[in-house]
Amino acid sequence: MRRATAFARAVAVAAGVVFAALAACTSSDGSSSSSSSSSGSLCPEDLPAACPATPPSYAKDIAPAIQQACTPCHAPGGQESSRLLTDYANAFANRGPALNQIHACRMPPRDAPPLSAEHRKLLLDWLVCGAPNN
């Protein structure tokens, strides 16, 4: 009986130590964290390994995708009017940041409709090709 009581006490102590240790783990630095993805969900690792043999067409594929997803902000009077995407010249000038931020799911931002899978693939393919005017 005494042996059983000692055992129970030991279990209680052990449980206390575990809880204390876990509490110390979670509150040790008081830091806060955030994901870099603006979507709040997992961002696919789908960067094209190389430019496809037939790059998407700016006129046929890319301009409509940009117009739908980007120009609500990236146009004169928009929230991001310092980085216009309203024509080919501006889209080309912003090709680097566009690739980085679309790939990292930073753009479109969290409060905007997300890119469709089709538009994401078209844009990434086109940008990896160097944003040709085709």
Add this chain to the structure above:
Amino acid sequence: MGLSTCALVLAAPACSSSKTDSPSSGTTSTAAAVAGPASTLCSGKPVVVVNPAVCHVEEDAGHGHEPDAGEPDAGAPASEYPDTLYGSEGDDDDCKYHVKWQSTAVAIGSDVTFAIVATTRSDNAPLAGATPYAEIFLDETHPAPNTPAKTVETSPGNYTIGPVRFDKAGNWTVRFHFHDECTDSEESPHGHVAFFVKVP
């Protein structure tokens, strides 16, 4: 007593594995910084004081706000970010913030964590709550292959960002964005500064 010891042994790995997952683990240094001339972008320029409460700048319809990376040529597309900086510290393009960075060992295929310290130039106070993220690329068609790194504010104005993976040797650009949720203009808290990082 034996069980208590056992519990400690069990609890310790839980702690250490959490630390292993944390981007703050690992020794950081400035070894990956690329030596070069110091930036003079903010030399002699007034310190820009921003109000963190003013995140979005109202626009006049039909007129964009002034790009914060310098004046573009008339009629030229406005897009360029300011020059990438050498070394391991510098000011953002609007001269609002001062940023110092270090990293864990940089090598192709390794998970690299950046540790940055950001302060406001107006009063040298920690730039807290700025939720920075790192835009990382070798050139215009080659970003870092892995998708977003995690940002942790370890103490006010001190952040770790990682893991970041590099897949090619060269001088990469790592552009830290602060308050990226805000409009990119001089008067907004949004700021960015880019540094070269050498990948051997």
